[in-house]
Amino acid sequence: MTCNRLHPDRGAGRPMARRGPLVLRAGLALAALACAATASAATFTVTSISALQTRINAAVAGDIIILQNGVYTTSAAITVTRQGTSGARITIMAQTPGGVEIRGSHGFSVNSPARFITIDGFRFTHTSGRNSIANGATNVRFTRNTFQCTGGGAYLVVAGHDAEIDRNEFRNKSTVGNMIDVRGTGSQIAQRVWIHHNYFHDFTSPGENGAETIRFGLSGLSLSDGFGIIEHNLFIRCNGENELISIKNSRNTIRYNTILDSPGTQLTLRHGNDNLVYGNYLKNTDGIRIFGDRHQVFSNYLEDNTIGINIGNGDGEVADGDPLTAHDRPDDCVISFNTLVNNDRHYVMSGRTNGLGATDTAFSNNVIQGGGVIADINGPNSGASWSGNMTWSTGGAGDMPGGGHTNQNPLLARDANGVFHLQAGSPAIDSGSGSFSAVTFDMDGQPRTGARDKGADEVSSAPVTAKLLSPADFQSGGPSCVTAANSFQNAGFSSQTGNFTAEFDVTPAASPINMYVGLSSGSQSAHTGFAANARFNPTGQIDARDGGAYVADNVIPYSGGVTYHFRLVVDVPSRSYSIFVTPQGGSELTVGTSFAFRTEQSGVTSLNSRGVWAGDGSATVCGFAID
Ligand SMILES: [Ca+2]
Ligand SMILES: [Ca+2]
Ligand SMILES: [Ca+2]
Ligand SMILES: [Ca+2]
Numbered sequence: 001m002t003c004n005r006l007h008p009d010r011g012a013g014r015p016m017a018r019r020g021p022l023v024l025r026a027g028l029a030l031a032a033l034a035c036a037a038t039a040s041a042a043t044f045t046v047t048s049i050s051a052l053q054t055r056i057n058a059a060v061a062g063d064i065i066i067l068q069n070g071v072y073t074t075s076a077a078i079t080v081t082r083q084g085t086s087g088a089r090i091t092i093m094a095q096t097p098g099g100v101e102i103r104g105s106h107g108f109s110v111n112s113p114a115r116f117i118t119i120d121g122f123r124f125t126h127t128s129g130r131n132s133i134a135n136g137a138t139n140v141r142f143t144r145n146t147f148q149c150t151g152g153g154a155y156l157v158v159a160g161h162d163a164e165i166d167r168n169e170f171r172n173k174s175t176v177g178n179m180i181d182v183r184g185t186g187s188q189i190a191q192r193v194w195i196h197h198n199y200f201h202d203f204t205s206p207g208e209n210g211a212e213t214i215r216f217g218l219s220g221l222s223l224s225d226g227f228g229i230i231e232h233n234l235f236i237r238c239n240g241e242n243e244l245i246s247i248k249n250s251r252n253t254i255r256y257n258t259i260l261d262s263p264g265t266q267l268t269l270r271h272g273n274d275n276l277v278y279g280n281y282l283k284n285t286d287g288i289r290i291f292g293d294r295h296q297v298f299s300n301y302l303e304d305n306t307i308g309i310n311i312g313n314g315d316g317e318v319a320d321g322d323p324l325t326a327h328d329r330p331d332d333c334v335i336s337f338n339t340l341v342n343n344d345r346h347y348v349m350s351g352r353t354n355g356l357g358a359t360d361t362a363f364s365n366n367v368i369q370g371g372g373v374i375a376d377i378n379g380p381n382s383g384a385s386w387s388g389n390m391t392w393s394t395g396g397a398g399d400m401p402g403g404g405h406t407n408q409n410p411l412l413a414r415d416a417n418g419v420f421h422l423q424a425g426s427p428a429i430d431s432g433s434g435s436f437s438a439v440t441f442d443m444d445g446q447p448r449t450g451a452r453d454k455g456a457d458e459v460s461s462a463p464v465t466a467k468l469l470s471p472a473d474f475q476s477g478g479p480s481c482v483t484a485a486n487s488f489q490n491a492g493f494s495s496q497t498g499n500f501t502a503e504f505d506v507t508p509a510a511s512p513i514n515m516y517v518g519l520s521s522g523s524q525s526a527h528t529g530f531a532a533n534a535r536f537n538p539t540g541q542i543d544a545r546d547g548g549a550y551v552a553d554n555v556i557p558y559s560g561g562v563t564y565h566f567r568l569v570v571d572v573p574s575r576s577y578s579i580f581v582t583p584q585g586g587s588e589l590t591v592g593t594s595f596a597f598r599t600e601q602s603g604v605t606s607l608n609s610r611g612v613w614a615g616d617g618s619a620t621v622c623g624f625a626i627d
Contacts, residue, residue: 041088045095049074052092056080061116062088069099069494071503071627074126077109078102084116086139094121097144098481098623101503102126107149110160112136120144123623128177129153133160135185141166146623147179148172152206154181158190165195169474169481169622170213172563172584173240174204182216182228189221189249193228199474200233203240211240217248219324222271222292225251234469235259242286243268247275250292255279256445256466266310269295271324279443279456281419281468286310287343290358293319293331296438299448299456300338301419301468307348308340308368313379314356330358335366337432337439337448339456341412341420342370346394351378363400364388365432367410367455369420373398374405388433390454410455419443419468421457428454471620481622484515484614490523493626495608501627502568502610506619510560512540513617517624519570520601520609530611531601532577534566534591536619544579546595547602553592556581563622575602 041062094100244265250272316326357380372395386404411426432452442458445465518530543552
């Protein structure tokens, strides 16, 4: 009885080569257990959910369990309770990122005492609320997955310590429940949770509370320390509710995130104390909103928001025994070295009947240009200090006292990425006042050494490690995506000689464009090489290749920014295919049935490659899978 030996580069990520499918037979599970007894790590490929579960149940540190590309349907949780080590994790992965779709009722439940587990490269379209890292499951990583679950509930719940959630795409949600819901146990939040380099987009409002894109804690956990980091994530059109990110615990860092085009939403410090919020970029939102004590909010870049920074008007004082659910009066918060440009109002305290306002807030060394009134304070603001702010071409100081600022052109100029930075000769350079020892980095991730520059930008020659993010920074839209450009982009799949189904999502950037996704035998660099094509045509409709022409059985117009799910049912021996498309939120439509392969491909005997081409405009193609 022998075990598959571990590929030598297992610790460095994806194996360079994989073994062929290993179909679990009766008795093989026992063989695996025998291997486990010798604690010899191995690489396994499985081809069913039941085989995956069996293999997971026997996993030992260092094992790599690969689920072959395809579409799988669950009817129960895929549970993980095994233990890897820091140097030999247990990795459960899709054959290729995005190549495995998990449908059905459940995803992964990683439960105590699991540790050092990696879940890599899956595409989750099953029922929401069914991916979780439970309390007691530690050092669990979800990486390079795509979450597009259905129905109400969270996409991912995290309650275990030392979780890492990175490089995933969370998209297309319209139901109550969070994209990520970080919890804990008792009154203790999950600690050292690290959420980074994820792409969150298109969360439309279900019309009720509880649809935060990230809810990090709960009021009952709020006085516990999280030591979490949320960084380098991109959020676009995340309008689930007014709280886009809601922090409800203490001592976390939220830095270098980009939040775009999410009007009416806020990055909210809702409960808890002592959080750091720095180097974030917010455009077309309701800005940063603050409750709780001793938060440091600095080096943030806030442009074109309705409100830049909103200092909360408390309705309770938790330190004096008011309930944890109160809007805790902000005390001793520091808002410094931010750049606020063209916000409708730059700095606001909203009104509240019998509101407690805020105490001892420092508003210092911010650069404020354009837009409306600088300060609009509608509640008690005792002990507030205002110093060193530089203002230019705003709608007036409002409630900021005259001594709190100087009216001076900061000489801002947009860089190639469209973000205002200081130009040489700016009076903001080296003119920051006060100590503000928490202010250690600027919005570019550059260290604040020497005399600090006012606003979010420190003029520095140090390496830039943070920036305003865009979808292009996320592997062309996500871990399983490719962006169509004016070229042919090919990717192989397992050779098909009989009947099979190809599925994928296309999101056109605009309408009309001219692009297609085609199937072929080998990589192609000419249109004539593709046998079966789904096209977004130049007149704004979806059609497909049928022999010598592009046609459609139905008129199917398309719109920019909408995702279309395609299903091609292919019969290689008869060189024909049927093609169906489901617009986002709609029902499946028939593009055509029994279309012939393109005339030039009428003799092809196998298909093994997917091509993406665009002539005009662009589109994102995601989640290509063969069934
Ligand atoms: Ca909320
Ligand atoms: Ca307070
Ligand atoms: Ca300086
Ligand atoms: Ca800088």
